[in-house]
Amino acid sequence: MSHFISHVATLEIPVGNLEKSIEFYIDVLGVELEFKGEKNAMLTFKKKGVPTFYLVETEETQRTSFKNTNNDIVHSIIDFYTPELKEFYQWLKEKNIEVGPLNIQPENGYGGFGFKDPDGNLLAATNVLHEGQ
Template sequence: MREKLLRVGTTYIPVTNVENSYEWYVNKLGAELSYKDEDKAILNFANQSIFLVKSKESQSSNFYDCYGTERFSITFEVNGLTALEAIHRDFTDKEIRVGEIENRGHSGRNFVFFDLDGNKFDVWSELSPLFKEKYLITQ
């Protein structure tokens, strides 16, 4: 097989109220709304298309690992520890539910945050080398 998958283009996130959720993502995370109807909203942010899809109550994108720990399905990247600390402060100031900045035993630091429906996301202080190279980020 010569062809291969090149990138993740779209992520789907379950939400109970499309209107409230898209406004939260736009106002709290700086997403751009590109489409909305009563069942979904399409957002552009973090170099990806994010679909907020109306779902049943208590549905989330989280899952539990073999030890019973609730996990996130998406990790966002920022460019360095200073950026991670700044976005953590910004999220805290915007009253986003955030965890503490953690050392998980690998390079960089992380923290988790949650949206209105309890979808759990991760933020990591290390940009991938390919992303840095493509967008000519030197720091």
């Protein structure tokens, strides 16, 4: 068993317009700009153990999502936690940010939804925390 890795350090996200993406991530996620280069930027939540976001401006059009061929659901590879899932969903809609359906399990109130950044990268929000988070 490997004990070399302790946590996720950085999530790298391809973007088409660095300035527009920096504004989006700061506004929507509440992250802070830690570093900005000519074609890249590092954003952070400023919390211990939480990954940073490395935005890389590129002409590559592949985005952060995949289709589950078992059920045809398109998944995000990044889920953000919020205890106020319904309120965050409504706030994004009011900001005209593309959101998917809000899925909440009636038996326990847990759920989530997908939303897109300006480049079409699929992100998700959930109100589910796992042990150790």
